[in-house]
Amino acid sequence: MMATSSDTGQLRPGIWTTVNERYPGSMISKPDTVPLATLRKPVAQSRLAFVSTAGVQPKGTLPFDVVHPVGDYSFRRVPSIAEPADLEIHQLKYPTAGANRDLNVIFPIERLRELTDEGMIGALTPDFFSFIGYNMDPERLEQTLAEEIAEAVVAEGAEAALLAAA
């Protein structure tokens, strides 16, 4: 069933409008869709990349600039073999109550490894990708960060990608 915002229980309805009023022009609205790419092999034989806006990064890497007025357009690589204890979150714009107790609620790195070990996912890319969702210039985001991460996902040999926008 196709979900629409008029008939489902989003906990904070109207986020798009609210954010766009607070930060005019920051929210992306596309008039069209992009053609679907085809999965060439079953998921159980495919290499999966994970991309997150959660601001998760390996401890010791340059923290995301969470106070810059127009945002941080860089990304961090998170090895898919990393343990949650080796990762930390630099991000202000979403509640981290759950993630601080179990990182998998926003960055399910352990669940993805389990599913791979069980053969339900073919493999994981060596690196996952993480950035912060606070980016107030959507054109710049599309022209720089989105393209850089897409190129990096290709370079990792990904055959499918799972994304989560925190």
Added chain:
Amino acid sequence: MQRAIERRGIPTVSVTVALDVTEHVKPPRAVFVPFMMGHHFGVPFHHDLQRRIILTALDRLTMAERSGDIHALPVTWAQARREGVVIERAMGIRK
């Protein structure tokens, strides 16, 4: 971002808690869960729910028939939290 990856021939699916935002951005495929921001894969230590959300999303890679598909998972935040409490009690980390 998701559209940029899809354009390179790699099928993509995202998990979202903000359905109105997703309707505006029009990613190729999405799964909607009615959870709190920052809790896209559920609640702490609820491995079954975390796995179910991932697997539902990956199913959409083959099931979604047209671009812009948004699939709603039949779950509620209240139910997820209740189950999380039961799990934490069983783990001995909550009274």
